[in-house]
Amino acid sequence: MAICNGCGISVKRSGLLPHLRLSGDLRCQRELQKHRAGDGELSSDSDMESVNSSAILSDSAVNSRLAKSVNAIPSISIPSVFGPALARDEPKQNFSMQVDVVGDFFGDYQDYSLSEFGTEEAHEGLDLDDSKHGLEPNRPTSLQTSSDQPDDEIPVHDDIMQEKAACLRGGYEEKLKNQPFVVKFTRGNPGAVVSRGGHDENTRYSSAVGNSDNPYAPFASKMEWDIARWAKLWGPSSTAFTELMGIQGVVESLGISFKNTTELNKVIDKELPGRPAFQRHEVMVGSEVCDVYFQDVIACVKALFGDPNFTPYLMFAPEKQYTDDTKEVRMYHDMHTGRWWWSTQEELETQKPGTTIIPIIISTDKTQLTLFRNKSAYPLYLTIGNIPKEIRRKPSFRGYVLLAYLPTTRLEGVTNQAQCRRLLSNLYHACMRKVLQPLEEAGVSGMSVTSGDSLVRRGHPLFASFIGDYPEQVLTTGCFTGECPGCPVHRDELGDYPPDGPPGFRDLDAILKALDSFDSDPAGFLQTCARAGIKPLVKPFWKNLPYAHIYRSITPDILHQLYQGVINHLIGWITEACEHDQMCCILLGLVIDVQLPDGISNVRLVHSVRALLDFLYLAQYPLIKLYGTTDNFNTKYTERLHIDLAKDAYAATNFKDEFTQMTTWLERKEKILRHDQYVQWRLNGSPPPPEPQEWLPPGLELDRTLSMAKHPSVRAVPIDRLEHVYGAQFFRTALRQFVALSNEPHLTSAQLERKLWDIRLPFLTLPIWHKIKYLYPDPLTHAPSTADSIHSRPAKKDKRGRPVPGRFDTALINDGTGEDTGIQGYCIARIRVVFSLPERSIPLMFNDDVDVPKHLAYVEWYTAFPDTPDPDHLLYKVSPMKYQDGGRICSIIPLANIRRSTHLLPKFGSVAPQAWTSSTILDLCDHFFVNTFTDRHFYRIFI
Known part of the structure; x- marks a missing residue:
């Protein structure tokens, strides 16, 4: 045994130096420096050899193992049209390391070999816990891999673990692309139509505004309606609008009936139908009076259910969806495919056959209205699970409604902090109970709800889900800060599941029993609640809501709990371990080197x-295959609603008695938006309600459409300018190659090289596009929206004469064999020029039977993807393909072969050169990693 002179720990003699290398103790590091300087003693030469063999690989060693040769030259001087064909002519380049998939997905550390840390004997008695130093997490004290084998021969995982890792992504993602096998709910008749209302929602609205031949009624003309709509949605303040209308001759010239804001507001308030107005109630808390503003929750539910825009997409019954007819793998993607709706429907059908469940989803989060007066609002939002998540999560579709403004008081008059917290908690629940109380009766007995197509059903609005950040989750459930809002696990044991699996949810029956003790034993109420594991809540709002289980209703919050929780913690951890100037890099790219x-x-x-x-x-x-998705329970969506329904409303007030003005402003805005919907319906010829549409799962969202502007960015650019300004140095040669292979696709490499010099190019000036766009259809309107773009433009000067560097993006190229997911058939290229060939020149260069694509791209190739990614970070490494003289290997390809944009992470090494900037990095850096975390679309296809 040996004693460390630094920390005093006792270890085996052969493990002394590995201990010094791994320890985070500064005293151990000083001893290590002594050894490196030759001042310390080693037990023997054999010890030194074992230490050298077990030392962690240096940067140069890692680079030598992972680097791919970029000097490999194709057997032909000019590459073929498509990238992968070029790669086939090159020596195959493989990584020598194995891929650690299981370690990343399952939290395993079996991928670390003992050859990196010392022999198995060296680890006996060795303290590997560096978490106390704040730089590394806890990790196992024993590693199960033998060190007798060389690094490259160590089996990282067994077949079973590899299979599990494959199933997590690549295996089942293929199945998720197919149309699901659907099992309908057959017990009873869920979603049954009770009657037909005779009039759809738009017809009823038309009757409310007078059934006039004028589609803009009650406004006299299109001009009058457009001005009213502009004034309430986009216009200036009320005072400014009144002053505008007060300018002599404006009202007469425009021919409108209202002369100021007050008259316009009267038209909106009296002649446009809308939901019931906000109610204001006072709540006495101690010696302070608080106001709560809210709408009728039943009216809001009926308005969402009856919105004509949502009619074709509403879900009325639960389903079970599977990847195929074997029904072995169940799919979850929206509320009607989940377990809650199915099980609740089964229970309701035994009592109320033909029930239509209306899942109520509420979200709340306090927000700051202004930085100057420290004003805040506490909005409560509501939506229903019958509306698909692809619609309700987009604020522009108005799938959420503002249900209430809760009190924002801090009870500064209460000096006892514990009492103040209890009062605020009970104030929150008292207000929520008042707002949601109508759901207690309607959830049990049901109510008539009419969809936009005039069909009447018996709906049961049931509280299903609560969306909020962690403080709101704690406040709602009554648990203690630091605990899980859903499960009973102690805060110090979170994540440590027992051998028999997760612990399940909190015992709702026991908690309700403890809450009931307030009436029977008020003196012992505090102790009873403490034994049940909750705070002493007096009548929480969810207590009497039918079929409600608050601890099952709490959902993970991606914004606060993942981005601002897990990832913020990760960034703070990296910041502590690294210098701050390295944080400019993308997160994974930052930590690679x-x-x-x-x-x-x-x-x-x-x-x-x-x-x-x-x-x-x-x-x-x-x-997803298991449990359920979280993408539809995200406070990011309601954070966006804060702008529309809280901050904009506050900005429209005079900052006195602001909530009364805010609710009035919102009511008028809602009426204008609904009337705009009605006007569009009238202008479209008052069509009947659309037929219900089959709403398929959102899938992997892989379908995107290439879109090019009708007119080029530059109409005529000579080839000389392309070569010097756009950096397309080998454009003429690449064009000859494209022409030759298009005319004779089966040319060999030698034949192609001889053929190139026989091709004569006419004088060409080419139309050039500087941007490629990819569109995806909107789920409701089907209008295309931009999902991705690729830029290829040269340097220029802005309006002030300042230089703007050129931008030539990298992209993922399909050789024609690539599938929706996976890297097979793909490679990386940099887009230098996007162009078309003039129609008059095509007959001079191509055979008559050649179909020349309308848009082409001149690209610079990167090396083919290796067979396996890096074993540590699982990113694929690529490098620019170059000739011996340093020139880039290029080709011309059809634009349709470009799949999407790609982000490359430079391999920084220990020090990043100062010359590397966003505009020079692609020219100066020789090694890159393909960033799979650019966005969720790229993450899903790059498996």
């Missing part, structure tokens, strides 16, 4: 970052 203090290996840091990022992206999948 980062040097930790005292020579500590960054392998575990890279593994942890990759695992957390995978967790973040997998948690947001719109479709």
